[in-house]
Amino acid sequence: MGTEAEERPHGAAVVADGFGLKGPRGWAFRKVSFRAEPGALVAIEGPSGSGRTCLLLALTGRMRAKEGHAEVGGLPLPRKMAAVRRISALGQVPGVNELDPAFTVAEHLRERALLQRRFDGSVRALLRRPGTRAAEARARIAEAVAAAGLDLDALPKGERTSVRDLERPEALRLSIALALIGRPRLLAVDDTDLKLSDADRTEVWALLRSLAAAGTTVLAVCSEAPEDALRITTIAPEEPVEESAEAPEDPETPGTPGTPGAPEEPAGKGPAEKADATGAKTVDAKTTGAKTADTKPVDTKKARTKATGADAAEADGTGTDTGAAASTTEEGADDALAETGRS
Template sequence: MESTTETLAEDTDSDEQSIAVRNWSLSGKQGEVFDDIDLEIPEGGLAIVRGPAGSGKTSFLLSLAGRMRVSAGEGRLGDLDIRKRARAVRSLVAVGHVEGLTDLENDFTVAQHVAERQIMLQPWYKPWVSKSSLREIIGLFRETLQSATDFIDEQPEGTFSTTDAQRADFLIDDDGEVFVSELSELQKFFLEFGLACLSRPPVVVIDNIDYLRESADRARAWAGILVYQQLRKTREPDKPLTVIVSCEDAGEFDIAQRSLGPHAEPRAVVELELPVSQRPHSRSRH
């Protein structure tokens, strides 16, 4: 399909941080990583990128975040050309989880991770974070994620297998003095997501939510994403959050969305499938 930068720009509202790519392709020494992708995500929407291992999901997310250069195609984040303004795009797209890129330090406490990220976001002449500020941030993490997990834990018996964790444990103390090595995988996921959101970016990408082994935990993770999106929309209606998540199967998303109902509704849910050997396509659910 033919496309031009001018045509793409005409279709994009420069006042919004919507995302649009056309003919988006990446080839490497081993051949095509992904090819000819057309995708549009409205500001405040949630995109689910599905595909088996080896379908290029991680590379696709990193390319949207301005962290991997594509071979062909056109893409815009708001009025920014993703290929030409990658540095500016990186400042707007936070990475919530990508293995090897967002890994947490086991010997750090939750508070140390939060403080480190906050200091990075502050002016150079303010290399510290107050205890009250840390408690406020950690409290927001706990409040948001606890409310998300409550919806999932109220699911009827039999929704999840007997091997799934029965309840999510959010025993992160008020001061965040627990070490990362003591956290569950779900707690680590929420901490990574929370750290990515500290700068209040317009877009967050999250890779491979399937690394959470328990189905119930994946549902809780999806619920946390939806609840935080709703929180952003309520507190900062002019700065909604767009989230792009990759997975092999989105069944737990359906559980989370059904559980939350009107309590958390993204502007749109867009699905993109990346088969290993077929041309991908996208469709909108709303």
């Protein structure tokens, strides 16, 4: 009698006071305050992008809040996130614990039962006989499937039906059954009424009410909450997203000195000195082999030798323009070779 009472699920009270979560793009939600008694049905409603799923994950210890505080079953968040994860379970949450479409229903259930026994079971349970452990796993699976209202015989191929062949209501019930195998004190379900007809939506909410009545606290994200649920409405924060430390680029003249976001040009530097940063002190006509004013191409090797002479150094100091560079001919390059002793 006492053992059965201990195994029965008992809900966890959920308390939030000024609860808020901030991500890289700003606040996902903030200033959320409510109190839910054990075994309550809490509906988190709001428009898409208002932080409903983030609030669900934060209250189950999967995301770290940034302001305010909350408690789940007397465990404070975010300080006891790991402990909260042990007493809570998630239904299917897109991007977090989605069902594998290639797995069958039976494979999902057996895998979850094995994981539950391996990571959450006591040492004494692991020392039991294999037959006893297998019987306990089957009993847990049957209990969870019945509580989730999943009729295996009504599926196209029974328990061998692949997840990809399930309709939306059956997939939702399977995800709830997988969560219930761990007998959580807090059950969290995302997108409760997504892609459901009115009749299916009514059945799903009836299922969640029955789970709450059995003692499990239920958090359900939805677009429209039923009247008998504790409604928590999330609203997208009005505070704008914080900008990065980098200055915004000017779409008209990006990177031009004198425009916002562009570095100012140091005083006293001309075009020839700016070219020093790229390793070329002379103007482009010498370093790139472009045609001169006399339409004769300059030999690049001879031009570099010319640049090492005294005449080239003097020209750099005075900011020689392209006209002076154009006067360099092949004879001038030969004279430069003779002056440096390399002819």
